[in-house]
Amino acid sequence: MAEPVVDLSTPRAIHLVGIGGAGISAIGIILAAMGHQVTGSDTNRTGAWPKLEAAGVRPEVVEPGDLFAVAAAHYAQVVAHSTAFQPTAEVLAAATAAGQQLVDRAAILAAICSARPTVAVSGTHGKTSTTAMLATLLDGVGADPSFLVGAVPVGLGDAARWGGATGSFVVEADESDGSFLELGAATAVVTNVDEDHLDHWGTIDHIEAGFDRFLAEAATGIVCIDDPRVAVGVDERALRLATAHGSVTVGESAEARYRIHDVAIDHLTTTFGLTVDGVEVGPVAIGTPGRHHARNAAVAIATAATLGVPVADGVAALSAYAGVARRFQVVGEAGGVTVVDDYAHNPGKVRALVASAAEAGWGRVVVVFQPHRYTRTRDQGEDFGAALALGDVVAVTDVYGAGEAPLPGVSGRTLVDAVLDRRPWAEVAWVPTLDDAAAWASQVLRPGDLCLTVGAGDVSTLGPRLVAALAAAAPA
Known part of the structure; x- marks a missing residue:
């Protein structure tokens, strides 16, 4: 009902x-x-x-x-x-x-969406960052947007704002339970179509059908057609959706109207070229690292253009973007080690995070991952193993249940085995508790490392502990 x-x-x-x-x-x-x-x-x-x-x-x-x-x-x-x-x-x-x-x-x-022309940003990965980028861009060009983001954009200082009556309402639209279909958005943005939240959707085909309806009910659609599971490649599902609804396409492939090229990642920044209908409008520069963030930024620019923002103005305004809380958030640096916290909790997000970090210029990428939910760990263990195996050194804690009861035979140790199945020579450790993880990290980390604390649970408390311990151990 x-x-x-x-x-x-x-x-x-x-x-x-x-x-x-x-x-x-x-x-x-x-x-x-x-x-x-x-x-x-x-x-x-x-x-x-x-x-x-x-x-x-x-x-x-x-x-x-x-x-x-x-x-x-x-x-x-x-x-x-x-x-x-x-x-x-x-x-x-x-x-x-x-x-x-x-x-x-x-x-x-x-009901809030009905009061403003609404831009709903959805997708299996990247919707928080893309929503934050679009809000930052529109604010930067003086469009007075209203917005609701799942985390606080660094440059805006607030996760929610109700702007002027003439601006759009930019909202992060949750696909996990299908509620994004209730928003009545005028503009629908799809960052990607991947397998997640199977407890609600059941199959990837049902997920695709949900995004199909999402786009069908909007006047305008913007779709990133890149495959989030690989470095460069077209996702046939996303391309099929974009074609069916006449959506604006974004990505690194030749099929994209807004085409990304020459992505370069240097520690905490990303730059890339961008062509629109074959005409160069870049370079684009953003203050957060990752190929996936280049895709998100291009989607934000394309979406703003459909709202009437000149592309050149959008590119310029987006240079102020410096990330959001818990999305490659720098916790601190001590002893030559940079500690970064990230909310990534499904295989696609973890893969994008670790792959981007590996390209960014640190000596080693050391990952401490806390699995989130027993069902996700059980259903996507192999994919987690492939994603985590991209790190140089990996540790896995036990599962953060998030209200779920434990499942027989499912624990963080499941993912340790999955990493070794993917890369038998991997340096991977089983650290059941955060105390274990802190003790392990104190023995493993060395100058030049990037340490990622990753997950949607209380692993976010680990980063400050590591920075304090590294600072205490550093030579006076």
């Missing part, structure tokens, strides 16, 4: 359940900027609190059983919940009795 439509045309009292999460907190900030009275509840205070309060949102910490019930104390007319907190039958009945409209995150986001 379809979610009810939320009317945001007049000020409403809106309560957000799971307000501390990155996605739902950003929605709260936008709703407050739109003029709504916004409250929220969560079971823990998170890093989102200061920006929520600064935006006029009133978040509070409550017991799990009160997450939905507290909305009545704020006279909420609309109650929207994150995917982390699902309403029970009792909650549904109470909301009905109180006259509340109870909806999920996708429905409240769709």
Whole structure:
């Protein structure tokens, strides 16, 4: 059954359940900027609190059983919940009795999208970076965009903003649960089509069908036709989708209208040439490393052009892009070692990250990877092995379950074996805990190394520990 439509045309009292999460907190900030009275509840205070309060949102910490019930104390007319907190039958009945409209995150986001011409950026990999690049570009040319990004763009300082009435709303559109199909976007961007979130989609054919519908329902489409599984090559699925919908094509192949060439990566920067319909418009330079980021940047330029931004202006504005939090985020440098943290958690993202790092000019690429979810580790172990084997030295921790129960025979050790299956001579270690990983790294790292801490769980806490330990061990 379809979610009810939320009317945001007049000020409403809106309560957000799971307000501390990155996605739902950003929605709260936008709703407050739109003029709504916004409250929220969560079971823990998170890093989102200061920006929520600064935006006029009133978040509070409550017991799990009160997450939905507290909305009545704020006279909420609309109650929207994150995917982390699902309403029970009792909650549904109470909301009905109180006259509340109870909806999920996708429905409240769709209501926001209806208030602005929306550019929805989706794809199996790269949507956060591409959304951030496009928002940075549009801000740089004075287009006054509204935006919602899954992480904070370094140059913009905020993950969410509600801009002027004449600007577009640039939103990161989540394909993992199919909710990107509810946004009603005027412009649909597809960064790539790859195999992930099979717990929802089942097969890659179903994933392709989802992106087919995504493009069909938009007036304009932009599709990167490069295959994310290889260094250079066309993805036949993406090309098929682009052709079927007359989409603007981007990539390194001759078939692309916006064609990338001569990609060069030097530590923390990427430069590349770009032709549009055979005419050179580059070079393009961005402050984050990786061939995959060259693709994302070209997609942002192409998308901005469909919105009326001259390509030359887009290229110039994008030079200000310096990445987003947890996407090749430099944690620090000590003892001659650069420590970088990244959110990559599926094989395609890990492959792109490690391959780009290998091209960037460091002595060795040392990877500490924390698998995310038992099902993903089980279903894509072979692909993870191939991706991690691109590193010079690799360590794998145990699985960060993210709410999933352990599966028999599935652990981080599964991926150690997968790396060795791919490259039997690989230098790979099994470090079950983050303490084990820190102890291992102290013995392995040497000057000139790039150390990547990788995953969507609490591995993000490891980088600062490594920098501190390296600094303490460095000669005075």
